[in-house]
Amino acid sequence: MTGFCINCRVFAVAITLDGADIPAVHTRYRISNRKGELILDGRSNDAGEAGLSINEMPDDSTIQPLRD
Structure with missing residues (x-):
C-alpha cells in the first residue's frame, strides 16, 4: 500500500x-x-490548503506558490 503511514501527523497549510x-x-x-x-510538488485544494504529513516536511522547508 503506498502513502500509508502509521502514527503520522497530517496538517494543512493555507496558501x-x-x-x-484570499486563499x-x-x-x-x-x-x-x-x-x-524538491520535497513535493502539488496543487492546493478548494480551500487553498496543501495537506502534508510531518514526515514529508522538515523544519527548514519552504512553500513556493507557482503560476500555471
Missing part, C-alpha cells in the same frame, strides 16, 4: 498569493528544503 488573505485555490506549489532540494 495565499502576494500577502493577500489561492487550485494553485500549484512546490515544497523544498533549505538546500533547494
Whole structure:
C-alpha cells in the first residue's frame, strides 16, 4: 500500500498569493528544503490548503506558490 503511514501527523497549510488573505485555490506549489532540494510538488485544494504529513516536511522547508 503506498502513502500509508502509521502514527503520522497530517496538517494543512493555507496558501495565499502576494500577502493577500484570499486563499489561492487550485494553485500549484512546490515544497523544498533549505538546500533547494524538491520535497513535493502539488496543487492546493478548494480551500487553498496543501495537506502534508510531518514526515514529508522538515523544519527548514519552504512553500513556493507557482503560476500555471
